[in-house]
Amino acid sequence: MLIALFITACSSPQWQPISEKKNSPLLTDTYALMSDGYRLPFDHVAANHSKATIIALHGFNDYRHAFKELCQHMSQRQINCYAYDQRGFGETEHRGLWPQNDAHPKDLLTFIQLVKEKIGNQPLYLLGESMGGAVIMSAAKDTGEIADGIILLAPAVWGRKTQSWYHRAALTLAFHIAPGWQPTGESMEITPTDNIAALRAMYHDPLVIKKTRIDAVYGITNLMDGALASSHDILDEKGLLLYGKKDELIPRKPSCQVINTLTKSPNWSVILYDDGYHMLSRDLQRENVFNDVADWILGQHQPSNEYSAFCGRFVHTNEN
Numbered sequence: 001m002l003i004a005l006f007i008t009a010c011s012s013p014q015w016q017p018i019s020e021k022k023n024s025p026l027l028t029d030t031y032a033l034m035s036d037g038y039r040l041p042f043d044h045v046a047a048n049h050s051k052a053t054i055i056a057l058h059g060f061n062d063y064r065h066a067f068k069e070l071c072q073h074m075s076q077r078q079i080n081c082y083a084y085d086q087r088g089f090g091e092t093e094h095r096g097l098w099p100q101n102d103a104h105p106k107d108l109l110t111f112i113q114l115v116k117e118k119i120g121n122q123p124l125y126l127l128g129e130s131m132g133g134a135v136i137m138s139a140a141k142d143t144g145e146i147a148d149g150i151i152l153l154a155p156a157v158w159g160r161k162t163q164s165w166y167h168r169a170a171l172t173l174a175f176h177i178a179p180g181w182q183p184t185g186e187s188m189e190i191t192p193t194d195n196i197a198a199l200r201a202m203y204h205d206p207l208v209i210k211k212t213r214i215d216a217v218y219g220i221t222n223l224m225d226g227a228l229a230s231s232h233d234i235l236d237e238k239g240l241l242l243y244g245k246k247d248e249l250i251p252r253k254p255s256c257q258v259i260n261t262l263t264k265s266p267n268w269s270v271i272l273y274d275d276g277y278h279m280l281s282r283d284l285q286r287e288n289v290f291n292d293v294a295d296w297i298l299g300q301h302q303p304s305n306e307y308s309a310f311c312g313r314f315v316h317t318n319e320n
Contacts, residue, residue, distance in 0.1 A: 014097055016087065027115070027117070042083060043065075053124050054082065059129045062089065078298075082115060084111060124147045133153060136152065138223065162228065178214060181213070183211070192279050239269070273288065
């Protein structure tokens with residue numbers, strides 16, 4: 001790692017350029033126009049006689065296609081579904097570069113307002129997977145109630161406070177020496193999902209980022225710091241958190257810290273999956289996840305306290 005860092009040294013962090021444009025936000029049939037002129041492509045799967053609407057936010061290096069099956073399932077349950085590409089991902093400009101100034105949460109708030117103009121008083125729910133969950137948590141922390149409910153699928157909450165010293169040190173060193181270095185992560189031997197067909201499809205999908213800049217990793221780590229800290233500030237939100245017991249990307253320690261905090265409020269429910277990995281929307285048991293989400297939105301969910309046994313030992317300890 002050190003050899004690679006020094007070979008690629010002498011570069012500066014590269015962020016998305018900041019536009020000085022001032023536009024009126026707009027929702028077209030294929031993209032949402034932000035106030036600075038940035039376009040966020042989206043997919044919309046409409047439902048007949050819809051009872052609610054979801055806005056879905058994808059994970060890091062992924063894009064809106066991650067929710068193709070989920071949105072189709074929701075439409076069959078009379079739930080509209082919007083899924084958009086976040087800045088720097090999918091079909092957006094400057095793909096692979098991280099934006100500054102809390103652009104992702106701000107974009108979400110703008111997208112919410114645009115969708116609300118379309119659906120009127122229909123209940124609106126936000127669903128975020130991994131990074132998408134962290135964006136929702138950050139936006140909700142700053143603005144208070146932003147929707148009728150929040151659904152977090154394995155939210156990215158692995159903030160620095162729960163990382164080992166060598167993880168923090170390695171990222172800091174790489175960021176300052178070689179922010180443009182683009183490791184693939186193939187040597188990490190992590191299983192993000194048990195759906196091998198989905199992994200192969202992602203590998204061949206040109207819109208899924210395979211090589212990640214270190215400055216982008218630094219950016220999402222900052223986002224995770226904020227998401228981890230925000231769990232105390234969103235207790236008044238109505239929410240559902242889903243987590244797979246086999247998640248190898250967002251460790252159990254930070255996830256359980258968030259779970260233990262949120263479940264202090266009667267507004268929050270948790271569902272754990274014995275065979276769940278990180279990409280819950282792609283796992284082989286994803287139909288269970290889809291049904292649980294729809295049931296919760298439609299008021300058919302039965303609360304469980306299984307998380308107490310799973311997370312109990314993380315309440316007052318620093319175990320990994």
